Amino acid sequence: MLIQAPTGSGKSLLARAIAGCANTREETDDSDTPVDAFYTTPQVSQLDDVEEDDLLEDFNIVRGKNNYNCILPGHTDVPVGEAKCVRESGYDCASKQNCPYYVDRAAAVDGRIAAMTLAYFMQTASSELFDERDVVVIDEAHGLVKWAEMYGTISLSPRTVPMWDDLSVPDIDTVQEAVNVCSSLHSRTTRRLNALSDKHELTGAETAEREQIYRLRGNISWLIDDYEPNADEQEWVVDQADNGAITIKPLNPQRYLKHTIWDRGEKFALLSATILNKDAFCRQMGIDPADAAFVQVPHTFPVENRPLYDVTCGEMTKEAKPETLPEIGRTIAQVMKRHRNSKGIIHCHSYEIQRKLVKCVNDLGFGERVRKHTSDNRDQAFTDWKQSTGTDVFFSVKMEEALDLEGDLARWQVLCKAPYLNAGDSRVNARLEDGQWNWYFRRALQTLIQACGRIIRTPDDEGATYIADSSILDVFEKSKHEMPPWFEEQVDRCSEADLPEIEAGAASLD
Numbered sequence: 001m002l003i004q005a006p007t008g009s010g011k012s013l014l015a016r017a018i019a020g021c022a023n024t025r026e027e028t029d030d031s032d033t034p035v036d037a038f039y040t041t042p043q044v045s046q047l048d049d050v051e052e053d054d055l056l057e058d059f060n061i062v063r064g065k066n067n068y069n070c071i072l073p074g075h076t077d078v079p080v081g082e083a084k085c086v087r088e089s090g091y092d093c094a095s096k097q098n099c100p101y102y103v104d105r106a107a108a109v110d111g112r113i114a115a116m117t118l119a120y121f122m123q124t125a126s127s128e129l130f131d132e133r134d135v136v137v138i139d140e141a142h143g144l145v146k147w148a149e150m151y152g153t154i155s156l157s158p159r160t161v162p163m164w165d166d167l168s169v170p171d172i173d174t175v176q177e178a179v180n181v182c183s184s185l186h187s188r189t190t191r192r193l194n195a196l197s198d199k200h201e202l203t204g205a206e207t208a209e210r211e212q213i214y215r216l217r218g219n220i221s222w223l224i225d226d227y228e229p230n231a232d233e234q235e236w237v238v239d240q241a242d243n244g245a246i247t248i249k250p251l252n253p254q255r256y257l258k259h260t261i262w263d264r265g266e267k268f269a270l271l272s273a274t275i276l277n278k279d280a281f282c283r284q285m286g287i288d289p290a291d292a293a294f295v296q297v298p299h300t301f302p303v304e305n306r307p308l309y310d311v312t313c314g315e316m317t318k319e320a321k322p323e324t325l326p327e328i329g330r331t332i333a334q335v336m337k338r339h340r341n342s343k344g345i346i347h348c349h350s351y352e353i354q355r356k357l358v359k360c361v362n363d364l365g366f367g368e369r370v371r372k373h374t375s376d377n378r379d380q381a382f383t384d385w386k387q388s389t390g391t392d393v394f395f396s397v398k399m400e401e402a403l404d405l406e407g408d409l410a411r412w413q414v415l416c417k418a419p420y421l422n423a424g425d426s427r428v429n430a431r432l433e434d435g436q437w438n439w440y441f442r443r444a445l446q447t448l449i450q451a452c453g454r455i456i457r458t459p460d461d462e463g464a465t466y467i468a469d470s471s472i473l474d475v476f477e478k479s480k481h482e483m484p485p486w487f488e489e490q491v492d493r494c495s496e497a498d499l500p501e502i503e504a505g506a507a508s509l510d
């Protein structure tokens with residue numbers, strides 16, 4: 001069942017109600033019949049919300065090993081993934097029954113509703129830890145395809161291959177050449193794993209190396225097994241970076257959902273605010289549309305509380321950007337002046353755009369309210385801004401999803417660039433060459449709807465969204481037929497904003 005449910009529609013309770021409908025062992029005669037439920041979500045923050053929700057206290061949450069620390073004296077700062085029980089073969093820990101990770105894991109295995117992130121859920125597909133269950137509820141399910149893409153993508157780089165410096169990586173032009181590199185890596189890693197398994201105890205570095213090798217082999221095994229040299233249509237695309245790093249991506253990553261997701265349950269409920277198109281969604285997920293029902297839940301937040309404003313300054317294409325960006329910088333300064341008493345967020349799309357917009361806004365004399373983040377401190381900088389009182393404005397990059405900015409946390413936001421997928425990516429390029437433009441616009445619309453929902457979290461919340469890139473209006477036009485009715489209503493009411501004048505000043509990019 002696909003359930004398109006916007007923020008505030010009681011999605012969590014719906015998830016709980018559906019999970020509660022799973023067969024119980026008492027109700028079934030056959031011990032092979034799957035019982036109980038999984039709840040999973042791609043978003044860590046969503047699982048945090050579940051943990052804090054008193055109404056969901058019977059969810060048995062388990063997280064990845066490195067979210068827990070060992071409890072042995074002298075080792076309490078060691079993550080479970082690097083603890084003695086992981087490093088030392090045959091080590092039988094006397095404290096295991098009190099160890100927080102194993103306690104949570106056992107509760108999830110035995111509990112009626114086991115809750116975990118999608119990453120953990122997919123990782124446990126190959127283990128025998130969790131049996132198949134009757135019901136699987138996937139929250140924020142629009143993220144599934146991205147996960148399948150990530151899961152199916154093989155990255156060979158210094159970060160993922162422990163013996164990278166010893167490899168002489170050739171220039172790669174074809175998928176076959178990339179498969180050859182993977183086959184050779186498979187043999188090398190077999191030898192290295194044998195050497196590691198001969199050791200009684202591993203160092204921390206060796207434990208990390210072993211984990212890295214397991215992950216790498218899991219990924220390259222898919223490719224080696226799956227690749228068909230003489231197939232008419234190639235299922236993979238390959239890119240190589242200047243440093244030799246190789247990225248191999250499947251064109252149809254939904255195949256990876258079968259083993260990791262669809263084989264794990266009897267019935268599925270997929271919840272999201274942005275399913276948009278039942279047939280296309282099913283196709284992307286590897287589901288037969290005839291097997292799925294599509295339910296749309298209306299929005300309960302008044303449309304007048306979530307206005308969209310057209311403050312477009314031009315296009316943000318590579319050619320137009322130098323002219324458009326200073327205009328957007330000036331517009332942001334005007335919006336900041338209009339909302340001089342409230343916090344807001346600027347969705348910059350990339351660090352390059354963030355840097356240039358911050359420079360413009362500083363030049364125009366509005367720098368005092370500016371906060372930003374780097375790729376290294378994004379979580380901390382965001383938390384600091386969120387907790388700040390006052391009227392600071394956060395210049396964010398790729399934070400269109402999973403933020404909960406209720407009430408005064410943010411009363412307004414600016415969308416600076418249409419969130420198109422990167423057409424330079426070989427997989428995106430291959431799909432566009434195949435004419436899949438509806439998919440391309442749908443993915444952008446999905447992100448835009450998610451972004452528009454960040455600052456309106458309750459029925460009496462209010463927040464204004466300003467659209468600065470005219471390409472966003474193109475996305476609306478081209479994908480209007482796929483909008484949920486409540487978002488279409490919002491777009492239909494989109495109006496121009498009466499922004500205050502600011503003193504003429506030069507806003508420069510560099």
Ligand code: SF4
Pocket residue numbers: 069070071072079080083084085086093094095096099100102
């Ligand atoms: S099982 Fe024992 S050694 Fe392993 S993490 Fe838990 S307390 Fe530490």
